[in-house]
Amino acid sequence: MATDNTHPVHRKITLNDIARECAVSRATVSLVLRGSPLVNTRTRARVEEELRRQGYVYNRAAANLRRRTSSSIALVLNDLANPFFAEFAAGVDAAVGDAGFVTLLGCTSESPAREQAVLGSLIEHGPAGIILSPAEHSGAEHVLAALGARMPLLLFNRELGGDLPEYAHWDLLMLDNQRGARLATEHLIAQGHRRIAFFGGHGDSSSCRQRHAGYVEAMQAAGLPIEPRWRVECAPTRLDAASRTAALFATAPVPTAAVCYNDAVALGLMLGLYQRGVQPGRDFAITGFDDIAEAAVSMPSLTTLSTTPRERGRQAAELLLQRLREPAASSHRSIAPVKLMVRDSSCPPPTA
Amino acid sequence: MATDNTHPVHRKITLNDIARECAVSRATVSLVLRGSPLVNTRTRARVEEELRRQGYVYNRAAANLRRRTSSSIALVLNDLANPFFAEFAAGVDAAVGDAGFVTLLGCTSESPAREQAVLGSLIEHGPAGIILSPAEHSGAEHVLAALGARMPLLLFNRELGGDLPEYAHWDLLMLDNQRGARLATEHLIAQGHRRIAFFGGHGDSSSCRQRHAGYVEAMQAAGLPIEPRWRVECAPTRLDAASRTAALFATAPVPTAAVCYNDAVALGLMLGLYQRGVQPGRDFAITGFDDIAEAAVSMPSLTTLSTTPRERGRQAAELLLQRLREPAASSHRSIAPVKLMVRDSSCPPPTA
DNA sequence: GGCTACATTTAGATCGTTCCAATCAGCGGA
DNA sequence: TCCGCTGATTGGAACGATCTAAATGTAGCC
Structure with a gap:
């Protein structure tokens, strides 16, 4: 609770040091520090000069203690x-x-x-x-x-x-999350896709569940089928996504597009597609989520949801x-x- | 210096509250908190129970003030x-x-x-x-x-x-930085390259200067020529790197490899090469610096320097x-x- | 001179903790 | 009975700031 692994600190200049040197009280110096209009212009100047001269640094912890505030x-x-x-x-x-x-x-x-x-x-x-x-x-x-x-x-x-x-x-x-995935799905549907997969992420992650819900929502609204085998789970990394690509093409009919859990997964899927000889952005459509820096400069550039x-x-x-x-x-x-x-x-x- | 934009905080339980309730002194409670062997086992138990009961939280700022320590x-x-x-x-x-x-x-x-x-x-x-x-x-x-x-x-x-x-x-x-770039350059030389460029980064960045120095060191040690036109500067981003690719191929003889300032630049250069129909990792060799996450999964995977x-x-x-x-x-x-x-x-x- | 008014300054308590020196109870030995 | 000793506890002064209420000086006015 109060274990001791702190460290002593060098002697610091305090209000008292300044006050003594200027022959005023601690309180006056404090008023100067806080720019109070109460102090006389000449005293203020004297004190400020002394503060500079001694290299005073304000001790916010002490002030917070007294004022019962936090910073x-x-x-x-x-x-x-x-x-x-x-x-x-x-x-x-x-x-x-x-x-x-x-x-x-x-x-x-x-x-x-x-x-x-x-x-x-x-x-x-x-x-x-x-x-x-x-x-x-x-x-x-x-x-x-x-x-x-x-x-x-x-x-x-x-x-x-x-x-x-x-x-x-x-x-x-x-x-x-939900609306984002819905927008992506609707966009793919508007492009003419009917067999759309949801690729990547884990079911125990709440953001993944929400994104999947948005996908389902858009598919159902368009009257499109949701095939369980088009729901491929994987870790949210490029590498794992690439290695799970085959799962999309196991049995016909195969999807023509995938809404991906996030950008990392989407870029991994691109990699996996290239390795199968499928060219993403021409033979197969992909969307991501996050709009990470690489999304704009990948090949092809990645349609995704910007979260700023x-x-x-x-x-x-x-x-x-x-x-x-x-x-x-x-x-x-x-x-x-x-x-x-x-x-x-x-x-x-x-x-x- | 001491501007006021702090915020009041809710009433907190202090040592005094605990001490009063247990009918011991503040000092004893403090000793309990710090696990001192001085306090009697029975009092310790009583105090600890009370600390829990009231949901006491230690005020490290006050302690630091008194002890002149920092945490x-x-x-x-x-x-x-x-x-x-x-x-x-x-x-x-x-x-x-x-x-x-x-x-x-x-x-x-x-x-x-x-x-x-x-x-x-x-x-x-x-x-x-x-x-x-x-x-x-x-x-x-x-x-x-x-x-x-x-x-x-x-x-x-x-x-x-x-x-x-x-x-x-x-x-x-x-x-x-210097040794890293030297290692990369030596590796390319060992692969058989003789015309090696240094690509990306700005001369006013000290890390860039150091890396360039390592490149120069390796080239000179191998007795290889350092062509000024093979030193291409660009911002350390993928996008700018891609757009500066042409500078490497302006006049013959062209380099067969490039030591890049960092991974972002290296990945950008890959992009630029693809766009010119040159395949990195087959027609042209590239090294990066940093070993960012994508380096291992790019196409081709990127030889680079791991900085952990x-x-x-x-x-x-x-x-x-x-x-x-x-x-x-x-x-x-x-x-x-x-x-x-x-x-x-x-x-x-x-x-x- | 005595009064109020105003501008400046300040002594002293306080925030929640730790440290120091002092206290106190109990016990054994001389 | 007195002394010293050990173990447990404690009062009060710090730490470096702020706040309150009161003190001080200085004019102005009748």
Whole structure:
């Protein structure tokens, strides 16, 4: 709980040092620091000069202690190495910084146990609020145990398993996965495809379930068949996707297009198609999800759904800051829109 | 300096609350928290029960204030959205967390002005030390102005321009750019190439200069010619690299291989070659630098230099922690090794 | 001179923790 | 009975800032 692995720090210049040297009181120096109009112009100048001269640095921790405030926001991510979350983190940090807060970072590596430990360690530093992208299979009760119900929390990207206590005002920011996959599917249908597969991802991932639901929705609305063998699961990596390509072509009739779980899977599928002598974007249509950097420059360029993770980061930070302003407001669910980027990979079906 | 954009926080349970309820003193509760052997087993049990019951959370800021210690490390990056730095950050955070510290994050977006602002804001939170990957063109005097000379600092990836004050014990961790590029070039030479280009990157980037120097070193050691027109500059992006491909083939004799500044450039060059009807890995050899995730699954797979950014992150954190243990030790420069990953893109030259 | 009004400054308590020196109970030995 | 010793506990002063209420000086006015 209070294990000791901290480290002593060099002697620092304090308000007292400045006050003594200027022959004024601590309080006056404090007023100068905060730009109060109460202090005389001449004293202010003297004090400011002395602050510069001694290289004073403000001790925000001490101020926060006295004022019972906080100046940090914790950001807890399931996977920082994923470019999507890295961009998201950059967006969060920018907005958090603009608001005069600082970002406390924590990574959970998709482990609920680590998530609980990280949360427990971070709250001891007294953040004003927390942005959490939960680890897969993380439950509400763990988060509640680590944070208590009063800590302002914004959940990003995934819902928590288990029951939310209704007295916890936790906000939510999700991608519109379902609508995105529906848009992609509708686009393929409009191109003339009728046999469309849903490729990649795992059924136990909530984002994958939502995207699949959007696909089903569009197919049903168009009266098109949903063949179970056109639902191919794989890990969300290029490599695994490439190796599962054959599953699409096992038995006739074969699909002419695939809605992929995400861009990594889509690019892997492209690779797999090339290896079978099928040219994506001419013989077979593909859509992705995420609009990662490579999507625009792959061969063919990839039709996909743009999620603008940096924007999402800003939005997440702003939602949390809003919550800090009104702690008692009822909890808010936001669904971020996604945008279909039509490129070359979503060709019409070959006219047989 | 002390602008007010913080936010009040809900009433918290303190040592006093626990002490009162257990009819012991604050000091005893504090001893319990820190697992001191001084307290009686029965009182300890009573206090621990009460801590749990009231959902006490330790206030590390207050403790740090009293003990004049710190429990955070600041990590300041020029570009978090870059997967290389994202991995690096994940490594830093893991090691920092293992040591019982927490990571304060800051992004500078390659702007020296922003870097100074971010550093200024972060030190007010009293980190024990700082890991800084400087913005391009950031100078030692700015960093010194923001931090003072006593703050333990580890520079990663880039040196600072301007003069280092010799009294500042700043440590350094760099990639072995020069040796890496030399290895790649030597590998191409061993494959039989004699006309080898250096492709991509900008001359004002120090990592690019180092890599180019390694290329020159290998070429000269082998007695091979270095044609100025085989040094093609471009932005380190796939798109720009693809569009500069033609520059390699402007005048005969044309090169049969290229050492690329990094993987993004190498993948862009592949794209550009395909568009000219040249097949990389058969008609033309390519090497990259970084070993990003796609390098192993591109077509052809990319021979490149692995920099293991997550490992570098751990290493950076550990170097800084070591410095905290011995603040007065003389400054230390570490060069991280890179490893040549031979894959399909570095074919022998076509036997004409 | 005595009064109020205004501009500036300040002493001292406080935030939640840790540290130091002091206290206290119990017990055994001289 | 007195002394010293050990084990357990504690009061009060820090840490570096802020806040409150009160003090100080200085004019202006009758």
